């Protein structure tokens with residue numbers, strides 16, 4: 514009996530020591546983890562009011578550098594609203610915040626739209642060259658310029674059957690799609706006539722200068738594109754009309770209604786829609802259609818966005 518007792522004691526001590534050691538180890542690990550966690554941006558963001566879900570959303574959609582900048586600002590739900598926008602682009606996040614801080618009454622959707630389209634800048638500010646390699650998806654607006662010698666290689670003559678005036682020219686793909694669209698409309702007794710299509714740099718220059726001498730710079734810039742900035746130079750654009758329309762009232766016609774519902778099925782979009790003047794930089798032009806191909810046109814139509822926004826999100830951001 515005595516011998517057994519002697520044997521048991523060290524065992525108890527050993528067990529107790531192990532338990533103590535484990536408890537201590539857990540405690541130390543927990544403390545270290547807690548101290549480390551307190552150093553994280555997540556913890557710091559939570560301590561200024563962001564929820565766990567919000568911080569993980571920030572971590573998923575932005576980067577540490579951006580989250581650090583939030584630590585200098587008060588909690589604001591708007592930062593989350595911006596990030597949740599469908600067309601949020603990660604590398605534009607600082608531009609969104611800047612726009613918001615300059616326009617505190619703006620909505621998240623407006624902020625993302627304006628910045629993506631470049632419309633947070635002054636028109637013709639920081640002009641870049643149009644990326645010609647994007648082919649039918651090339652962009653040409655007040656921030657993207659075509660070279661003065663750019664003339665599409667595949668321009669074809671538009672048959673008089675489809676157009677008014679001197680034989681206009683269009684790029685082959687755009688022309689073929691226009692004919693399909695023309696025929697489909699015709700079946701519903703609607704005639705879509707091309708008023709104007711390709712316009713060279715030189716022609717646009719003449720037009721612009723003519724306006725300039727007559728009306729001055731401010732008015733001219735509001736109504737005429739500067740040379741290199743006219744979408745007509747891409748050869749992918751048509752100004753259309755229909756019987757009985759004088760041009761300006763085109764949006765009151767059946768042809769316009771038909772185009773609203775069907776143009777995208779043939780790869781065309783209304784390029785300068787009503788109510789989006791401050792995104793496109795152009796007055797509403799119910800007659801001006803741009804060929805971008807069926808996929809892009811359908812996305813633009815279904816999301817009710819402009820080509821400028823489409824380009825930023827689906828072309829530039831994706832490449």
Ligand SMILES: [Zn+2]
Nearest residue numbers: 745751752801
């Ligand atoms: Zn036009």
